[in-house]
Amino acid sequence: MSTSPSENSRPVRVANCSGYHVLMSKGDPACEMYRQATLGDVDFITGDYLAEVNMANNAQAFQRGEHPGYEQTAWDGIQQTIDVIAEKGIKVVLNGGALNPKGLALKVHELIQQKGFALRVAYLSGDDLYTKFGPNMPQSAEQLQHLDAENNSVKPGPLTYAFTNTTKPVPMVSAHAYLGARGIVDGLRRGADIIICGRVADASPVIAAAWYWHSWSESDYDRLAGSLVAGHLIECSAYVTGGNFAGFDRHPVDTFIEPGFPIAEIDADGSCVVVKHPGTGGMIDVDTVRCQLLYELQGNVYLNSDVSAILDDIIVEEVGKDRICPPPTTKLAVFYPGGFEGQVLLNATGYASTEKWDLIERQLRHFITKESLDQIDTLEFQRIGVPAPNPGSQRQSTTYLRIFIAAVKADAVLAVGRAMKDISLKHFSGFHSSLDMRTAVPRPFLAYYPAVVKQDDLNEKINFIDTPNSITSFPTGHPPVYKALQPRASYNHSLSSEEVALLQSRTQSIRLGDIALARSGDKGSNLNFGIFVPDANHWSWLRSYMSVERMREMLVTDDNWDESFLVERVEFPHIHAVHFVIYGILGRGVSSSSRLDGFGKGFADYVRDKVVEVPVEILN
Structure with a gap:
């Protein structure tokens, strides 16, 4: 059962119930929220439903009124769990609001009213910067600085600034800044029980839970950095409890069939212990924790909107000792229509496979017209697999060629399919294909552009729903001090x-x-x-x-x-x-x-x- 921050001397127990949601998949099931709430006592439930491209995938449909804007799995989880949340006094912070945190917050408020619970609902706003930077992509790279632009050692790829190489403006689909924990903390201190966020950094809900629980100040960087590491460890679904674990083959396979979801017990000094509910599957040991700790880092400094954690001296038993205040900028995820892409999968069996792939590539480049080749941005012939020596079956002897095509115009992608028809029966011996030949049909894709935006330029607010027609909003301010980003460390070990x-x-x-x-x-x-x-x-x-x-x-x-x-x-x-x-x-x-x-x-x-x-x- 939760208590108020002034009464808390024990660690806060933060249970994560979701780590992803991707297109064509529901991601982690809604029932995981219910399981985290009922299999033991926790103080907070957090959920991360947003991969980089989630919001962009639904942005245009939301603008047309064809999508609710929020993540359905988050709503389903709240519906299943609301009775337990109210009974146990569990506080909930989710980023499942996605494009429409207000919309999901209104639905949760309506559900609470129907149930007769005395719970307050709030939502965080200020991450959506489409109106500031859109509706079109800038015509020069200087207008929207790339995330790696200040690293002079990084050479941008040929398509990094593709949107600047066109005569017509390229429409922007979405632009969302990564918010931190400060707005969530403000909402919790004002009495919110459930906070719905849009784009916040993955660890921010966990940071906020510990920050609020232990009544830290915004300059308690050492402690905040510890909670940042805790959030990083548990935000990826079951990754720290045995999912995506490189050492799974060293243990009984049944251990990893259904790993339980993690809980971080975060102490007042920012150190944490990662656990899971008794009786759930998976495992937590030093190796699963080390694997997750190393996941999706960008070197030895872990950046967040509220604090940066220096990880050089980190150990598994407790969090790192050196931390610093937040950077002046935060990440801005921008998506725009990149054009069309398609692929062709072709099979070759056994003998002379290398020469077979040489031939088919030469043939396709010959039969694709120069006009189409000039319009294709990406044409790659990716050879997948190596035939087994002295194979015991044809499957062991078979490899495939993945032809990947991307272009601004769909017709340029189709040119590869037309060239395949020209080859017809001129192909190499034993040529055959799988059903995936049909994916040569062009499909539109969204291009990703990571940028940076100044934190002081954000207009972040926590918004309380009093009634469906009455919302009280509070600006959440900005960090009091920043530390400019430094070049990333890179070094070899000096050999003795x-x-x-x-x-x-x-x-x-x-x-x-x-x-x-x-x-x-x-x-x-x-x-x-x-x-x-x-x-x-x-x-x-x-x-x-x-x-x-x-x-x-x-x-x-x-x-x-x-x-x-x-x-x-x-x-x-x-x-x-x-x-x-x-x-x-x-x-x-x-x-x-x-x-x-x-x-x-x-x-x-x-x-x-x-x-x-x-x-x-x-x-x-």
Whole structure:
């Protein structure tokens, strides 16, 4: 049962019930909110329903009145759980309001009135900046600064500023700034029981819960940074309890069939313990926590609108010790119509597969007209798989070619399909295709542009619903002080004489994943990858071996590799981890990436599958 902040000396228990919702999928089921509320006592329930592209996918339909604007799963969860929320006094903070937090808040208010509960509902506003920056994309890059523009080492990809290369204005679909926790805290202090947000940073609801519970000030940066790490650990659904866990194969497979959702117990000093309700599936140990900690970082500084956490000295048992005040800017996610994209999947079996793919690529480039080629932005021939030697079945012998096409005009995408008809029966021996041949039909896609906006320019408000026709609003202000962003750290480990000798000693060939676990993901066009060794005896070798040069060496054979990509590297020695950011390798990122693994989720296991030379003495 919740109590008022002045009575609280114990840690606050914050239970997360959702980590995503993507197009064509409902994401985490609504019943997880009910489970978090009923399987044990918690003080707060938070939910993250917004991936980068969620809001943009529904923006035009919402503007036409064809979509409610909020996430249906969030509404379903509240409907299922409202009785328990009222009975136990659980406070709820969700970003499921998406494009229309007011609309969802009104529905929740109506439900509460029907039930006769004495609960107050509020919603956060100020993230939607479409009217400020739209309705069209700017005609110059200077008008809307790119997120990585101040990093002089990062070279923008050829399509980063595609919207500036047209004679006609490109319409903007959506523009939403990432808000922090301060507005949520203001609402909680004014008596809100349920707060509906639109675009807030993933960890912000968790930060707000701890900030409010422990009555922190807005300059308690050390404590706020601890809650930022706690929010990062639990906001991704079951990722910290066994989902997406690189070490799953080292445990009974039944452990991971239905992982329970996480709870962060955040103490007054900002440190936290991650738990889950007894009897639920999955597992929480130092390795699942380390995997999630390394997920979607951008180096050693974790940025948030309220605070930045410096992670260099972080350990799993407690949060990091060095933290700083917030940056003066926050992220602005902008989407605009990128044109049309399509793909063709072709199969080849066994013998001479490399030559077969050489032939089909040469044929298609020959038969696609020059006029169409000039209009195509992206045309990639991605070879997927390697035929098994001496195969035991045709499936083991089969690989496929993924032809990815993107262009402003649909007809340019269709040109690839027309060229396939021209090839007709001129193809290589054994040519065949799967049902996915039909996806050569162009489909529109949204292009992603990550920008920055000054926090002082935001007009954030917390809005209380008194009646459906009466709303009381309060400006939530801005952080009192900022610290300007600094260039990101990047360095190799300085080898000692003992480590040099270790690298030169007798080695054994093993797969990297035999001794290391990892997690990878995306931040726009950038791929982030963290790798660590569970055995401390392997740490000296890992930090010495996994240099910037080694990572580039591992990637030079990648079809997407370009020498202009910047690789940054930092270390987290107390958790025996090395972390990399590879700038630009995901193209425009999110909905705009041509990469087969467009969100970089599988990259970690790709690297773990590489054969490396490890000193025999540390293996023994």
